[in-house]
Amino acid sequence: MSFNYLLHNSPAFFILFCSIIGLAIGSFLNVVIFRLPKMMERDWAEQCADMRGETVEAQPVYNIATPRSACMHCGYKLKPVENIPLMSYLWLRGRCSRCHAVISPRYPAIELLTALISGFIAWRFGFGFAAFAALAFTWSLIVLAFIDIDTQLLPNDITVPLLWLGLIVNLADTFTDISSAVLGAAAGYLTLWSIYWCFKLITGREGMGYGDFKLLAAIGAWLGWQMLPLVILLSSIAGTLVGASLIVVTKRGRHVPIPFGPYLAAGGFVALFWGGQLGGVYWSLL
Numbered sequence: 380m381s382f383n384y385l386l387h388n389s390p391a392f393f394i395l396f397c398s399i400i401g402l403a404i405g406s407f408l409n410v411v412i413f414r415l416p417k418m419m420e421r422d423w424a425e426q427c428a429d430m431r432g433e434t435v436e437a438q439p440v441y442n443i444a445t446p447r448s449a450c451m452h453c454g455y456k457l458k459p460v461e462n463i464p465l466m467s468y469l470w471l472r473g474r475c476s477r478c479h480a481v482i483s484p485r486y487p488a489i490e491l492l493t494a495l496i497s498g499f500i501a502w503r504f505g506f507g508f509a510a511f512a513a514l515a516f517t518w519s520l521i522v523l524a525f526i527d528i529d530t531q532l533l534p535n536d537i538t539v540p541l542l543w544l545g546l547i548v549n550l551a552d553t554f555t556d557i558s559s560a561v562l563g564a565a566a567g568y569l570t571l572w573s574i575y576w577c578f579k580l581i582t583g584r585e586g587m588g589y590g591d592f593k594l595l596a597a598i599g600a601w602l603g604w605q606m607l608p609l610v611i612l613l614s615s616i617a618g619t620l621v622g623a624s625l626i627v628v629t630k631r632g633r634h635v636p637i638p639f640g641p642y643l644a645a646g647g648f649v650a651l652f653w654g655g656q657l658g659g660v661y662w663s664l665l
Contacts, residue, residue, distance in 0.1 A: 390506075401498065402464040402490050405492065415522075416534070497514055524641040531588070533640050538597055542564055542593065554601055556603070562603075567597070567598060567600070571595050572592050575587055594640055598643065606654045609646070610643065614643045617645060618639055
């Protein structure tokens with residue numbers, strides 16, 4: 380049997396294939412999560428220097444592909460065999476092969492998470508356009524969630540293309556009709572924008588960032604305006620519970636900002652798979 384035949388006709392093979400691809404993509408997502416904020420900082424510094432009329436010193440090339448992955452402690456350039464998703468971490472026992480510094484377990488965790496979610500998507504949607512679109516959507520949510528956790532940034536380089544891609548995907552009524560997608564994008568942005576300004580006018584402080592507006596707009600473009608109340612409810616509940624736990628357990632101050640992007644991403648993920656059932660319950664209770 381050919382590879383294409385197995386992809387089309389064997390659900391088990393398609394699930395396995397997407398899981399393996401998910402492992403590899405998870406490794407790539409780790410690179411994006413780590414490097415994209417640093418690339419943004421470089422770009423901002425260059426723009427500021429240009430506005431001040433200063434000469435910007437030439438720096439080594441730094442992007443998603445260059446330089447090669449290296450140990451953050453000793454700078455050792457990893458060999459290809461040390462870059463195998465998940466397996467390399469287990470083989471190296473979580474330590475650099477040269478300096479033996481501990482490698483963060485978050486790297487294999489993201490790889491495993493991406494693999495599991497990719498396999499679940501393959502099982503849920505089966506082979507077809509919807510599955511591949513859902514993979515792109517959830518991979519983007521993973522990147523945005525972890526970048527926000529690390530830096531409290533939601534890069535335009537991901538949120539804006541994600542919004543447009545959602546509209547394009549729904550031209551074929553993949554997850555919702557195009558009218559609902561357009562309304563979802565507009566309503567998603569304007570809802571959090573309105574909350575932001577109401578909070579700022581009342582308290583004089585900023586309650587969230589503009590990246591949150593764009594992320595919810597992107598989720599609305601993918602899933603339609605009907606899913607936005609559910610996404611906002613789920614993310615608000617999760618954010619409140621986690622924030623309260625951090626205040627109680629770690630004695631974190633009430634005014635210390637907590638990134639909202641991960642909760643929006645989690646709400647979008649839940650709505651993608653179970654939005655129909657949960658949305659029905661939500662609207663019936665209202």
